[in-house]
Amino acid sequence: MNEMSRYDVIIIGTGAGGGTLAHRLAPSGKRILLLERGDYVPREKDNWSTRAVNLEGKYNTKEVWRTADGEPLHPHTNYWVGGNTKFYGAALFRLRREDFGELKHWGGTSPAWPIRYEDLEPYYTEAERLYHVHGRRGEDPTDPPASAPYPHPAVSHEPRMQQLSDDFARLGLRPFHVPLGVLLDEANPRKSRCIRCGTCDGHPCLVSAKADAQVLCVDPALEHPNVTLLTGAYVSRLETTPSGLEVARVIVERNGTREVYSADVVVVAGGAINSAALLLRSANDRHPRGLGNGSDVVGRHYMGHVNSVLMALSKCPNPTVFQKTLAVNDFYFGSPEWEFPMGHISFVGKLDGDTLKAGAPAIAPGWTLDLMASHSLDFWLTSEDLPDPNNRVTLNRAGEIVLSYQPNNEEGHTRLIDKLKHLMKQQTRCTVHGHECHEGLFARSLYLGQRIPLAGVAHQNGTVRFGRDPQTSALDQNCRAHEVDNLYVVDASVFPSSGAVNPALTVMANALRVGDHLLERLR
Numbered sequence: 001m002n003e004m005s006r007y008d009v010i011i012i013g014t015g016a017g018g019g020t021l022a023h024r025l026a027p028s029g030k031r032i033l034l035l036e037r038g039d040y041v042p043r044e045k046d047n048w049s050t051r052a053v054n055l056e057g058k059y060n061t062k063e064v065w066r067t068a069d070g071e072p073l074h075p076h077t078n079y080w081v082g083g084n085t086k087f088y089g090a091a092l093f094r095l096r097r098e099d100f101g102e103l104k105h106w107g108g109t110s111p112a113w114p115i116r117y118e119d120l121e122p123y124y125t126e127a128e129r130l131y132h133v134h135g136r137r138g139e140d141p142t143d144p145p146a147s148a149p150y151p152h153p154a155v156s157h158e159p160r161m162q163q164l165s166d167d168f169a170r171l172g173l174r175p176f177h178v179p180l181g182v183l184l185d186e187a188n189p190r191k192s193r194c195i196r197c198g199t200c201d202g203h204p205c206l207v208s209a210k211a212d213a214q215v216l217c218v219d220p221a222l223e224h225p226n227v228t229l230l231t232g233a234y235v236s237r238l239e240t241t242p243s244g245l246e247v248a249r250v251i252v253e254r255n256g257t258r259e260v261y262s263a264d265v266v267v268v269a270g271g272a273i274n275s276a277a278l279l280l281r282s283a284n285d286r287h288p289r290g291l292g293n294g295s296d297v298v299g300r301h302y303m304g305h306v307n308s309v310l311m312a313l314s315k316c317p318n319p320t321v322f323q324k325t326l327a328v329n330d331f332y333f334g335s336p337e338w339e340f341p342m343g344h345i346s347f348v349g350k351l352d353g354d355t356l357k358a359g360a361p362a363i364a365p366g367w368t369l370d371l372m373a374s375h376s377l378d379f380w381l382t383s384e385d386l387p388d389p390n391n392r393v394t395l396n397r398a399g400e401i402v403l404s405y406q407p408n409n410e411e412g413h414t415r416l417i418d419k420l421k422h423l424m425k426q427q428t429r430c431t432v433h434g435h436e437c438h439e440g441l442f443a444r445s446l447y448l449g450q451r452i453p454l455a456g457v458a459h460q461n462g463t464v465r466f467g468r469d470p471q472t473s474a475l476d477q478n479c480r481a482h483e484v485d486n487l488y489v490v491d492a493s494v495f496p497s498s499g500a501v502n503p504a505l506t507v508m509a510n511a512l513r514v515g516d517h518l519l520e521r522l523r
């Protein structure tokens with residue numbers, strides 16, 4: 001192996017986990033290689049076209065996976081520098097403190113993490129700073145304790161959202177401002193990089209104002225001469241020393257050729273499904289079930305949340321441009337009538353006719369898609385799914401990814417939807433149309449039914465869990481493989497349970513935590 005292909009650290013993937021880790025390690029002067037299968041998202045007008053992004057799926061991977069039945073699965077995921085953070089809605093939540101312990105759900109028990117909330121708290125605070133999070137501490141009744149205020153003020157509600165927030169408050173709820181990672185300065189709009197456009201959630205930011213891993217972590221890391229990025233670099237396999245105790249070679253397919261790299265430390269951060277697939281692909285004599293998979297947990301316990309998009313149609317138009325500012329967590333842990341967790345209510349980016357066409361929803365009588373979109377409030381509901389060992393990533397004989405998943409713990413989600421419907425019926429504020437204004441809540445058949453289907457893998461996690469016991473986890477508390485000394489995983493794979501808030505901030509905070517461990521190790 002020549003001198004040029006040996007590094008101190010190789011990081012595979014540049015999303016929330018890999019990109020954040022690169023940023024943490026870059027100032028150390030260690031030789032770091034980032035391997036990213038994707039390229040930079042091109043900056044072009046289509047970045048902000050709902051037609052190109054949602055209807056035509058221009059930036060989605062064209063890779064085809066399989067369902068458990070062997071049917072083709074077209075995953076809604078993105079392979080680019082910055083990973084899925086290029087497309088995310090930048091709602092950057094901490095998990096609740098209770099999410100780190102065991103929690104009883106209707107469908108079973110959500111397992112504890114091997115670290116406590118307090119262990120991650122300083123890193124959450126750092127991650128919020130790094131990713132420019134705007135928010136207001138203390139509004140959200142389930143907020144865990146924090147050692148610092150949000151670094152930026154909450155993103156304000158537009159009038160329709162403020163009206164809804166006031167209505168919810170009048171009904172006794174504690175609605176709050178969603179913590180958002182955007183480079184927005186509302187006090188100085190002329191100079192603000194973010195313009196509060198209507199095409200944030202699901203879209204790349206044309207003006208690089210979204211707090212994504214490329215803009216805020218990978219690009220600054222690359223300013224250090226010791227950091228190198230290879231794009232179009234698909235890691236096909238990890239090979240070990242004969243003892244199986246260390247990764248010796250990272251095999252890369254790039255520009256149609258095979259390249260080999262090595263490093264003292266190899267960090268996998270390909271996203272929960274791809275990281276598990278890479279470890280499974282890397283099976284050898286010493287690791288017959290997949291690299292670091294003596295426990296047989298690699299690929300198992302796939303979680304993706306139980307998610308729904310629900311449109312509330314009313315006679316009142318909803319002219320909101322940037323809709324993702326409001327959320328409700330009053331039912332996160334249950335309600336007086338229901339002792340089990342239900343989940344989180346918030347919003348997707350404002351839907352429009354083109355986006356609705358992508359899902360061919362049922363059209364309300366007398367409405368067109370464009371009219372529906374201009375009158376709807378577009379809710380996003382998230383509930384926790386539990387880690388079931390049979391919900392898993394495997395590879396078929398052709399080497400394709402197979403995703404097997406049976407939804408679980410659905411009752412809380414059903415009740416959350418009922419709660420929201422009930423709340424919307426009680427809206428009393430419309431002075432023009434009166435009580436009848438809110439005609440009801442329509443499930444948007446974006447894909448099939450109201451649920452986000454299997455292909456909606458945005459919140460994928462859980463497939464390479466960390467834990468204390470090598471029998472039941474693949475990684476130790478530092479996210480190092482129990483069985484392979486120089487192998488780490490720092491993406492959403494590591495989650496032992498998923499809570500019911502968006503995952504990215506936890507991935508980022510954990511990458512910073514593991515980064516500190518690696519800095520110690522490499523000293």
Ligand SMILES: Cc1cc2nc3c(=O)[nH]c(=O)nc-3n(C[C@H](O)[C@H](O)[C@H](O)COP(=O)(O)OP(=O)(O)OC[C@H]3O[C@@H](n4cnc5c(N)ncnc54)[C@H](O)[C@@H]3O)c2cc1C
Nearest residue numbers: 013015017037079083084089090091235270491492502504
């Ligand atoms: C439309 C959308 C909206 C979302 N909104 C939110 C939100 O508002 N809030 C939130 O918290 N989360 C949100 N998410 C989820 C969030 O983006 C993910 O939780 C987060 O990006 C996961 O980080 P990760 O490091 O695990 O993986 P990723 O960010 O997906 O990064 C993985 C990277 O690895 C690369 N890679 C994969 N395999 C290989 C390989 N074999 N070789 C080389 N490179 C490889 C990929 O190309 C990718 O760049 C959203 C996701 C989507 C798709």
Ligand code: SF4
Nearest residue numbers: 194195197200205210
């Ligand atoms: S300008 Fe602001 S709201 Fe629009 S995509 Fe960029 S970060 Fe999101």
